[in-house]
Amino acid sequence: MKTRSAIQSFSLRSLALGIVMLAGAASGYVLTAVLLLCASSLLLRYLQDKHAHWRTLGVPSPPATLLVGHTLRRLGLSMPFMTFFDEMYNDYNGRDFCGYYDFLKPGLFIGNPELIKSILVKDFEHFSDRRTFDLGKVNPIANxxxxxxxxxxxxxxxxxxxxxxxxxxxxxxxxxxxxxxxxxxxxxxxxxxxxxxxxxxxxxxxxxxxxxxxxxxxxxxxxxxxxxxxxxxxxxxxxxxxxxxxxxxxxxxxxxxxxxxxxxxxxxxxxxxxxxxxxxxxxxxxxxxxxxxxxxxxxxxxxxxxxxxxxxxxxxxxxxxxxxxxxxxxxxxxxxxxxxxxxxxxxxxxxxxxxxxxxxxxxxxxxxxxxxxxxxxxxxxxxxxxxxxxxxAAPVIERICTKQYTIGGTSVTLERGQPVIIPVWNVxxxxxxxxxxxxxxxxxxxxxxxxxxxxxxxxxxxxxxxxxxxxxxxxxxxxxxxxxxxxxxxxxxxxxxxxxxxxxxxxxxxxxxxxxxxxxxxxxxxxxxxxxxxxxxxxxxxxxxxxxxxxxxxxxxxxxxxxxxxxx
The missing domain is CATH 1.10.630.10 (Cytochrome P450)
Known part of the structure; x- marks a missing residue:
């Protein structure tokens, strides 16, 4: 009788321990899932905030694809680049200027001839560099x-x-x-x-x-x-x-x-x-x-x-x-x-x-x-x-802002390193x-x-x-x-x-x-x-x-x- 009671007591303790362990494991999975969900939400919020740059400045911009922005469209990888430029120019105020994103980096798309003159000539010191790839380690001659x-x-x-x-x-x-x-x-x-x-x-x-x-x-x-x-x-x-x-x-x-x-x-x-x-x-x-x-x-x-x-x-x-x-x-x-x-x-x-x-x-x-x-x-x-x-001959002209620049008559400021696209094709x-x-x-x-x-x-x-x-x-x-x-x-x-x-x-x-x-x-x-x-x-x-x-x-x-x- 005592033996059976001991066995039952051991079984109950084992069951209780098992329940505790399962509960702990379950709570661990839940905690992990919660942490992953929070991290994903924070990452998503971060990426969305990066693509909110132009919206916060009141500058029109096409909807950006998460992480890649407009890069695939701009390079003609997901649609003809002329089609994307037409959309920017005609639907998002690109005739004057509008925003876009190279992955997470904001850039400006400028079609206004007066602004083009400022970028290329009048304020050249702010835009003296073209967009470049650092090829020094992989192709020094091209660099x-x-x-x-x-x-x-x-x-x-x-x-x-x-x-x-x-x-x-x-x-x-x-x-x-x-x-x-x-x-x-x-x-x-x-x-x-x-x-x-x-x-x-x-x-x-x-x-x-x-x-x-x-x-x-x-x-x-x-x-x-x-x-x-x-x-x-x-x-x-x-x-x-x-x-x-x-x-x-x-x-x-x-x-x-x-x-x-x-x-x-x-x-x-x-x-x-x-x-x-x-x-x-x-x-x-x-x-x-x-x-x-x-x-x-x-x-x-x-x-x-x-x-x-x-x-x-x-x-x-x-x-x-x-x-x-x-x-x-x-x-x-x-x-x-x-x-x-x-x-x-x-x-x-x-x-x-x-x-x-x-x-x-x-x-x-x-x-x-x-x-x-x-x-x-x-x-x-x-x-x-x-x-x-x-x-x-050059359907697109690209420049890089080499020092901070504010678009004349606006509060829109370009920071050093941000790209500028001039859509010659559309102009x-x-x-x-x-x-x-x-x-x-x-x-x-x-x-x-x-x-x-x-x-x-x-x-x-x-x-x-x-x-x-x-x-x-x-x-x-x-x-x-x-x-x-x-x-x-x-x-x-x-x-x-x-x-x-x-x-x-x-x-x-x-x-x-x-x-x-x-x-x-x-x-x-x-x-x-x-x-x-x-x-x-x-x-x-x-x-x-x-x-x-x-x-x-x-x-x-x-x-x-x-x-x-x-x-x-």
């Missing part, structure tokens, strides 16, 4: 590029590089560029016999050959080679693959992690970048060994170092060469091919341009145009300017600045119409000290290419093309998604007969065009009379 350099290092590079792009320097390059443009025309004649021509690929080969030869003395023969390694490698470097996007995000969010990953063997430098670095480094080494000089961009940088001045290291020189090759190739090829595409879809504008080019050549002895004459042709400049308005298409903004109208940039353009509403190459230093070179290449092509061929719409051209949402520049197709038709009977036919089909509409037609008719009438006299 030395002019676009990535900051502060005093940027000023040193700019002072050495800028003299290479003066009007005096680009004048000397006209004969070389004209040779490439003549070669381009011959190649275009051959391509025209095969059907629709993909203008982006054709122009890419021309611009790469021009840049490589004129700027760096590299004869890559891109126009002649079907393989065309330079254009292919340059095109690939702008493609935003998922792997490359992940690397960019890693550099943005966790640069220290990027360094660790790099040490483990993950290369943050693309194969295309390695290709161009090898080519430029080889060219520099050969010139140092041979002493051969061409008077080009590389020579200028090497001379600064040789003269004992504060020059650039070999890595920094290679960085500027690669930057110019890549940026110059993409922008020039894109603009030239888009100009051809727009002229194909607007034959009346093409007729006016051909009249101007023909008259310019006829009015010069031997038909040879100088650098200054080409650059000053009004309608040629207008066609290129209007192409750049619709498809700017160029704003009906407040441009009538019928989506229509191709070169006349906007001719005569008095050009004088009425609102300052800082036209920014294809940026403005201020950090604007594109190679714009003269790029414009010369585009204009010389158009001059040679349009005095030898007619550009017509292709059945393979869609208007307007669809843009690739996965590329951070304004590149066509499926290429740019046009039909090219040689002027078999000569430019004179072509112009006479176009005068009947596309009568002159403006005072400038009417003046061109009068001059051409007088010239052709005189020429025809002389022909009759000679044969009678």
């Amino acid at each position: 030395d590029m002019l676009t990535n350099a900051t502060g005093a290092h940027w000023r040193l590079i700019r002072s050495v590089v800028s003299p290479a792009f003066t009007a005096t320097k680009t004048r000397r390059l006209l004969p070389l560029m004209a040779q490439r443009a003549a070669h381009l025309t011959r190649l275009a004649m051959e391509e025209a016999t095969k059907g629709p021509v993909e203008a982006r690929a054709l122009c890419g080969r021309y611009t790469m050959d021009s840049i490589a030869s004129c700027a760096f003395g590299i004869e890559c023969e891109a126009l002649s080679s079907d393989a065309a390694a330079f254009p292919k490698m340059a095109a690939k470097i702008f493609q935003l693959s998922p792997a490359r996007a992940l690397k960019i995000v890693t550099l943005l969010v966790a640069p220290k992690l990027a360094q660790v990953v790099h040490k483990l063997g993950i290369d943050f430098t693309s194969p295309e970048f390695h290709f161009f670095r090898h080519v430029v480094s080889h060219t520099l080494r050969m010139r140092e060994e041979s002493g051969i000089r061409r008077g080009d961009f590389l020579d200028l940088m090497m001379e600064t170092k040789a003269n004992g001045k504060e020059g650039l290291s070999d890595n920094t020189m290679a960085a500027q060469a690669i930057l110019f090759l890549l940026a110059g190739y993409d922008n020039t090829a894109n603009t030239l091919s888009l100009a051809l595409y727009l002229l194909a879809h607007h034959p009346e504008a093409q007729a006016t341009l051909r009249r101007e080019l023909a008259f310019a050549k006829l009015s010069r002895n031997g038909g040879e145009l100088t650098h200054d004459h080409i650059m000053e042709l009004p309608y040629l400049d207008a066609v290129v300017s209007e192409t750049l308005r619709l498809y700017p 160029h298409r704003d009906p407040r600045h441009w009538t019928d903004p989506l229509t191709f109208k070169p006349e906007r940039f001719v005569g008095r119409a050009k004088d009425s353009i609102i300052p800082y509403s036209y920014l294809p190459f940026g403005q201020g000290p950090r604007s594109c230093i190679g714009l003269r070179f790029a414009l010369l290449g585009i204009k010389v290419g158009l001059l040679h092509l349009l005095t030898a061929m007619e550009v017509k719409q292709s059945s393979s093309s869609v208007y307007p051209v669809p843009l690739d949402p996965k590329v951070l520049t304004l590149q066509p998604k499926d290429g740019i197709y046009v039909d090219l038709k040689p002027l078999e009977a000569g430019i004179q007969d072509a112009i006479k036919g176009e005068i009947d089909r596309y009568p002159p509409s403006g005072s400038y065009d009417k003046g061109l037609v009068r001059e051409l008719e007088m010239f052709y009438a005189t020429e025809d009379s002389n022909t009759i006299l000679k044969t009678s």
Whole structure:
């Protein structure tokens, strides 16, 4: 009996102990769950507070995604970046200014031309740096590029590089560029016999050959080679693959992690970048060994170092060469091919341009145009300017606030390190600045119409000290290419093309998604007969065009009379 009682007592104690232990365990789980819930709530509140910065200042801002803010949309990873910019500009007061978030960091989106002027020029000292990645540990040469350099290092590079792009320097390059443009025309004649021509690929080969030869003395023969390694490698470097996007995000969010990953063997430098670095480094080494000089961009940088001045290291020189090759190739090829595409879809504008080019050549002895004459042709400049308005070389301009800045007339203050976006794409298409903004109208940039353009509403190459230093070179290449092509061929719409051209949402520049197709038709009977036919089909509409037609008719009438006299 006692034994049974003892057993029962032990069982009760065991049960009680078990209940106590279970209760303790349960309360531990509950406590843990409560703590996790509190921590999650605090984290959520913290993240929400970070994305409340602009709301507390009364600045409009689109709804931000938790943690990532607007980064994925801004980089075109979750939607085309143009779509996101349109939303910011039209729906959230981006025409003036509105807020956005790069992950948790607030940034400002500015579309007001007066504010743009302040950011880029008037108050430049507050915004002297572009957005950069610290690539020193993963790609030191890229870290030395002019676009990535900051502060005093940027000023040193700019002072050495800028003299290479003066009007005096680009004048000397006209004969070389004209040779490439003549070669381009011959190649275009051959391509025209095969059907629709993909203008982006054709122009890419021309611009790469021009840049490589004129700027760096590299004869890559891109126009002649079907393989065309330079254009292919340059095109690939702008493609935003998922792997490359992940690397960019890693550099943005966790640069220290990027360094660790790099040490483990993950290369943050693309194969295309390695290709161009090898080519430029080889060219520099050969010139140092041979002493051969061409008077080009590389020579200028090497001379600064040789003269004992504060020059650039070999890595920094290679960085500027690669930057110019890549940026110059993409922008020039894109603009030239888009100009051809727009002229194909607007034959009346093409007729006016051909009249101007023909008259310019006829009015010069031997038909040879100088650098200054080409650059000053009004309608040629207008066609290129209007192409750049619709498809700017820099669709987005970014700056970093380098010291605290208050937006004039407001209480909105930017802190050091906060980014600023200027949506050139939207400003160029704003009906407040441009009538019928989506229509191709070169006349906007001719005569008095050009004088009425609102300052800082036209920014294809940026403005201020950090604007594109190679714009003269790029414009010369585009204009010389158009001059040679349009005095030898007619550009017509292709059945393979869609208007307007669809843009690739996965590329951070304004590149066509499926290429740019046009039909090219040689002027078999000569430019004179072509112009006479176009005068009947596309009568002159403006005072400038009417003046061109009068001059051409007088010239052709005189020429025809002389022909009759000679044969009678």
